[in-house]
Amino acid sequence: MIPYGRQEITEADIEAVATVLRSDFLTQGPTVPAFEHEVSLIANARHAVAVNSATSALHIACEALGLGPGDWLWTTPITFAASANCGLYCGAKVDFVDIDPRTYNMSPVALEARLVEASKRGVLPKAVVPVHLCGQPCDMAAIHALSRKYGFRIIEDASHAIGGRYQGDPIGNGRYSDITVFSFHPVKIVTTGEGGVAVTNDDALAQRMRLTRSHGITREPAEMSKAPDGPWYYEQIALGFNYRMTDIHAALGVSQMHRLDAYVARRHELARRYDALLSDLPVVTPWQMPGTYSGLHLYVVRLGETGNDGASRRRVFEQLRAAGIGVNLHYIPVHLHPYYRAMGFAPGDFPEAERYYREAISLPMYATLTEADQDRVIAALADAMRS
Structure with a gap:
């Protein structure tokens, strides 16, 4: 995994x-x-x-x-x-x-x-x-x-x-x-x-x-x-x-x-490589706001055409997990958790956040991720999206 x-x-x-x-x-x-x-x-x-x-x-x-x-x-x-x-x-x-749809x-x-x-x-x-x-x-x-x-x-x-x-x-x-x-x-x-x-x-x-x-x-x-x-x-x-x-x-x-700067720089290298490898797939890659330099803790892609229930995203997510790719989701909108629903929050309150939730997948991102592992991630994602 x-x-x-x-x-x-x-x-x-x-x-x-x-x-x-x-x-x-x-x-x-x-x-x-x-x-x-x-x-x-x-x-x-x-x-x-x-x-x-x-x-x-x-x-x-x-x-x-x-x-x-x-x-x-x-x-x-x-x-x-x-x-x-x-x-x-x-x-x-x-x-x-609510969130900005690009950042x-x-x-x-x-x-x-x-x-x-x-x-x-x-x-x-x-x-x-x-x-x-x-x-x-x-x-x-x-x-x-x-x-x-x-x-x-x-x-x-x-x-x-x-x-x-x-x-x-x-x-x-x-x-x-x-x-x-x-x-x-x-x-x-x-x-x-x-x-x-x-x-x-x-x-x-x-x-x-x-x-x-x-x-x-x-x-x-x-x-x-x-x-x-x-x-x-x-x-x-x-x-x-x-x-x-x-x-x-x-x-x-x-x-x-002592290794912080090197870790962040390596994450940027991996992100640039993800951007290039994903260019032929129907996914939205992260957008970087001008004048900023991200810590790049996560690399999140969004799948289009997921429908209101996020069914396509779920199928891709499960297929990636089955292939040994430990993808994750960051995050379930806080207002949709039962504890916050009990306060009166409901689906539809924050449309951009909920749309993001239906489409987002966090791909593996860490400083020691190898290019071979990254290639494996991309191959598995391409297979999941084709199927």
Whole structure:
């Protein structure tokens, strides 16, 4: 089976983790700050706050922005559920904005139309979470301009996009958002095993996220209600969580980050080769928005003429799986999950997202994918489409 994505673990990675295992600190030691430093350099951001997953990073980002009951968070339907769930964790309400048919990201045109209507009804969002699907950056300048007009905060869900660039700047630099979140799950571009990082240029937001990731407890005298009773003293000053990343995971991340640029470059080589090999097949290949450089976490093709039930896509998908090609689907629209249907969302609410869902297939994409394996993927796809 050729998987749709997978990690590469080198001897250097193993030795980095083993060094931590031999050390005095398995958690709350020096390696997590070292990893945060690496991420902040890559993103060109002042602060990086490492946690145990990107879901946790989204949660503490929402909490830091003060999202709570009575507030609204808007995101895209084509994403993993965590991009929406993070608002619910804070007691906020969640809504969605339809996608652009070329980038598959949140449509700035659809966002503006929804904001105009929401402004009339007095229900503007407090936070908007654009998702850089597949590593393709959203049109952040347009979304940011709308935030200035309508007063919402922005969390970039860049779980797919570390190593990418927008308008020449690294994703995560904070020019067009308050906080950016990265994922380091094993199928992502680089991995910590499990883990996430929130980056920001705002000192207060960074301080709040660091507090929230570790029970809301501080040992900093300047943050305490009184002078410390002694060197053992600490205070819980907020309701937080145990979202800390271990030094074991961070050690793997530090080692992997040294190969980030090479991994992304290799993904671009594979994408160009896919584009050429697929040129004779009736599929829509990914479109790259000018002025962007994708992290290329995923390579998604769309099959035409699938019908309203997506039956053709399902047949091709199943035939590829039977041929040992581990294709996948990213994603089932969040508003169609039963949990969100119970909130009142229904089919037809976001037509472009639902059309995408009926047609999309994620082909294998990872840095160690060989050209021979890629040829096998294309041959199997061609056979499936002919039959």
